[in-house]
Amino acid sequence: MTVDSVGEIDITTDSFLGAGGVIALLVVVGLALVMRNRLGRITRVGKVALASVITILVLIGSGASVNAHFDYFRTLGDVLGLPPSDEVELAALLARTDRPDRGVVTTIELPGKESGFTGRPAMVWVPPAWFARPRPTLPVLMLLHGTPGTPQDWLDGGQAGATADEYAAAHGGTAPILVMPDVNGTIDGDTECVDGPDGRVETYLTADVPRFVQDVFHAAAPGRTWAVAGLSEGGSCSLMLALRHPDLFGTFGDYAGLAGPRAGDTNADTDSAVAQLFGGSRQAFLAHEPAALLAGRRYPGLGGWFEVGDADPEPSAAAETIVPAARRAGIATCEVVVPGAGHTFVLFSQAFSDSLPWIAGRLGAGPAVPSCP
Structure with missing residues (x-):
């Protein structure tokens, strides 16, 4: 996949937004699993990292909601300024x-x-x-x-x-x-x-x-x-x-x-x-x-x-x-x-x-x- 083809991905479709939610959930779950210690508990560093990732995902989700209203960005290229x-x-x-x-x-x-x-x-x-x-x-x-x-x-x-x-x-x-x-x-x-x-x-x-x-x-x-x-x-x-x-x-x-x-x-x-x-x-x-x-x-x-x-x-x-x-x-x-x-x-x-x-x-x-x- 080229940079141009990535830039042309439509981010306004239900399939893209739905896939984004699934990917976000997998990222959080995967990070939680990786950051566990030998006793199965999430480490302090892991908690900080997990909180940071969740915060970023919430901001991205909020931005997606705003974009859905204003319809400003249509593709990933628009978001990235390509x-x-x-x-x-x-x-x-x-x-x-x-x-x-x-x-x-x-x-x-x-x-x-x-x-x-x-x-x-x-x-x-x-x-x-x-x-x-x-x-x-x-x-x-x-x-x-x-x-x-x-x-x-x-x-x-x-x-x-x-x-x-x-x-x-x-x-x-x-x-x-x-x-x-x-x-x-x-x-x-x-x-x-x-x-x-x-x-x-x-x-x-x-x-x-x-x-x-x-x-x-x-x-x-x-x-x-x-x-x-x-x-x-x-x-x-x-x-x-x-x-x-x-x-x-x-x-x-x-x-x-x-x-x-x-x-x-x-x-x-x-x-x-x-x-x-x-x-x-x-x-x-x-x-x-x-x-x-x-x-x-x-x-x-x-x-x-x-x-x-x-x-x-x-x-x-x-x-x-x-x-x-x-x-x-x-x-x-x-x-x-x-x-x-x-x-x-x-x-x-x-x-x-x-x-x-x-x-x-x-x-x-x-x-x-x-x-x-």
Whole structure:
């Protein structure tokens, strides 16, 4: 069994979880037997070792329960932080001349030449059609993660690569290029994608990322053939970026985002955002607040997809306010509310799967989907 095959073991199945319980029990029993002395009693060292193992197994079990709820890790590779099994180095990707059966992932250093922002490595998925010669000019869908989080979240819990592979297979190998940049700098950062105290992230996403992706991947120029979508923090980022830069993004996807840039987890706490993200300037805050932007202008030609779970109160409340405002501002708007869904990767991965045909159609990477589901 190779490292890749181990990494692809599905840890969400009942058989895996059941086998894990049996193995854990055998480990405890085996350790208890090994640690007995000649009188049949467990030694003091054995008791300490046994207690340690039981504690570790309890923590693992608790983690498995949490993962079962959030559906973040799907495979052992996700847990161990292994790269996708189909990932290749950028140089090898650019040199490849044969057309693969499915999309290919690469990890790249994406420099912040204009912004000065130092992001973690970004990830890019290219569809089979990208490997044609001459190289086609394909549209781009930029996917933004949340906090805590990493760009790879979109490939792990978000299942973006698998979903895009299915779409490409049904459309002659064509799909948008998926670009997954870093938005926070650290696992627990929370920049809200603005030019703030933790870096000029808005400039990074609107200047550095598009320029690099165009130059390296021969992608289409920003505008009608670029979209931005995200989960949680990334969802509100996508909404804000599309409203502030409709010349760069023709479509956006907001999957369980709040009403706008927030320093916490509630829509109502705008004071913290003003203080922590905008240096105390309410004017700067309002220049990034979707409700204010939607009230101040119209957005002909812009399209937006909103998806939330009805068991996720704050994002649901945000959608109830933002969606009607988006429609009044002339945005072609789709809204999906998933019954029983919370703020988990179950919802995020479903939202991406639900919206990809509509987004790709608007980008010209597939047949147009004229109406919302």
